[in-house]
Amino acid sequence: MNSKILGSIAIVAGTAIGAGMLALxxxxxxxxxxPAMVLLLLVWGVSAYTALLMLEINLRSGVGDNVHAITGKILGKKGQLIQGASFLSLLFALTAAYLTGGSSLLVLKAQNIFDMQLDNQLAVIIFTLALGGFAALGVSWVDKVSRVLFSLMIALLILVVLxxxxxxxxxxxxxxxxxxxxxxxxIAIPVIFTSFGFHVCIATLVRYLDGDAKSLKRVLLIGSTIPLLCYILWLLVTLGTVGATHIDSxxxxxxxxxxxxxxxxxxxxVSKAISFFADLALITSFLGVTLSLYDFVAELIRAxxxxxxxxxxxxxxxxPPLACALYIPEGFVAVLGFAAIPLVFMIIFLPIMMALKQRQQQTSGYQVAGGKLALGLAGIAGVVIIAAQLWVAL
Incomplete structure (x- = not known):
């Protein structure tokens, strides 16, 4: 494998691995x-298939187009509106989840280091002000910081697991x-699905690898398998040490x-490494998501x-996410689960509609295996994920 393929695999794996792992x-x-392992494998299968489906759509639409442009080409303005609303809802939900998780870790640190009881709502505000400013600094700053922090996070993950x-x-x-x-x-289905949300980087990788379908397929399959293996190991060392009964409490x-x-x-x-790993998993995810959200909002309001x-x-x-975090102080898992709903629209429902329309117009080019049966099963999986989250919410 050349360096571009290895780098692309790292991007896919790095986009998926983050704070979602802590919620698993x-x-x-x-x-x-x-059952948790079985569910991980099933959700990974759905995520891998939809990644290849989005690869098909990208390649047939034309190398260089972003997701918004591709959606507009195939589904028109209404499709773009659904895609944009889903993207915005997803980023707001993820930001709110990371604020609640980050504030709870901040409260824990105040207790352990300074022996003081920090109010949770104050912790949410401090976390937002301390780290939220990076979004306004721009992508170059966040990119530099994120690379260092993500590398440290992976090293600490290996240390903690061992x-x-x-x-x-x-x-x-x-x-x-x-x-x-x-x-x-x-409860488990939406959270696990959100933890495999690496699809936003596919259009970028198609451009980066010049539309090489064989290499891109390998990148997506290997890149999505790395988080699967990390998640399996993480569940093994958490449920296998603390115990399911204790964690559920x-x-x-x-x-x-x-x-x-x-x-x-x-x-x-090692105790400090565990704490630091949790901090970095949240911070790296928070920085990436809030940068995307900040840029999207800036474009939306033409600031x-x-x-x-x-x-x-x-x-x-x-x-908006700060208000949610203040209202639901222990909503880390709950809000991550809610993020699955817009994610389903973005990486299952809309791609299925686009693939069906493209296949009617084009018969040549890369096409993921499975035909209409696979599309139908992916659609059913999407309905199940949304139904699961609505079941929990209601």
């Missing part, structure tokens, strides 16, 4: 380890949680999960580059 044990504890693996035991792995079987699945609290993992290991260095224009864009970017 909290969302799947009630299922138990084996440290916790010897502590995995059969008793913890075999634990089951008493409760509603249906509710357990419905946290009620979605990220701070309690981090504390429980720290108590498993005897080494102070200029003046202080007034940037201030207005910043307020419109952060006030």
């Amino acid at each position: 044990p909290l969302a799947t504890a009630a299922l138990g380890i084996l 440290a916790l693996l010897p502590e995995v035991n059969s008793v913890s792995l075999s634990q089951t949680v008493a409760g509603s079987f249906t509710n357990s699945w419905m 946290f009620s979605g609290s990220l701070a309690q999960l981090v504390t429980a993992l720290q108590q498993i290991v005897a080494s102070p260095m 200029d580059n003046s202080i007034k224009g940037r201030s207005l864009t910043w307020l419109l970017t952060f006030v």
Whole structure:
């Protein structure tokens, strides 16, 4: 493999791996380890197929087009409106989730380091002001910071997994949680689906690799498999050490999960690594998402580059998710689950519609295997994901 392919694989894997990984044990504890693994494989299959479907659409539309332009070409203004609304809703939901998760970790740090009880709402505001400013600095700053932080996060993930693996035991792995079987699945499905949301980078990679279908297919399949393996290992070391019953009792609290993992290991260095890994997973995801949201809002309101224009864009970017984070202080898992709804429209429903229309007009070019049967199954998967989140919400 050449460096461009390796770099592209890293982009796919890096786009998926982030704060969503922290939510997986909290969302799947009630299922138990084996059902959680099965669900991971099923969702990975849907994500890999839809990635190849979006690759097909990109290649047939023309190398160089972005998602918005492709949607407009095939589905017109109405399609673009749905795509834009879905993208905006997704970014708002992810930002709100990362604010709630980040603030809970900030509260934990204040307790552990300064022995002080920080108000959760104050922690949300501090987290927003401290890190939200990076979005206004522009992509070059965020890119430089994110590269360093993401590299550190991966190194810490490896260290944490290696440290916790010897502590995995059969008793913890075999634990089951008493409760509603249906509710357990419905809570887990949307969160796992959101954790495989790497599709936003496909159009960029098509341009980067000059539309080489063979290389792009390899990049997407390998790049999506790396997060799958990371998630499997992460569930193994969390559910296999802390235990499903204990994690389920946290009620979605990220701070309690981090504390429980720290108590498993005897080494102070590994304990700090666990805390730092959680911090970096949240921060890298937060920076990437808020930069995209800031740029999208700026384009939407046609803001200029003046202080007034940037201030207005910043307020419109952060006030809605901040209000959500203040209203739902422990909503990390819940809001991540909600993000699955707009994501379904972006990477399942709209691509299916575009592929069907393209295939009627073009018979040549790359086409993902499976035909209409695979498209139908992907559509059913999308309906199931949305139904699961609505079940949880209602």
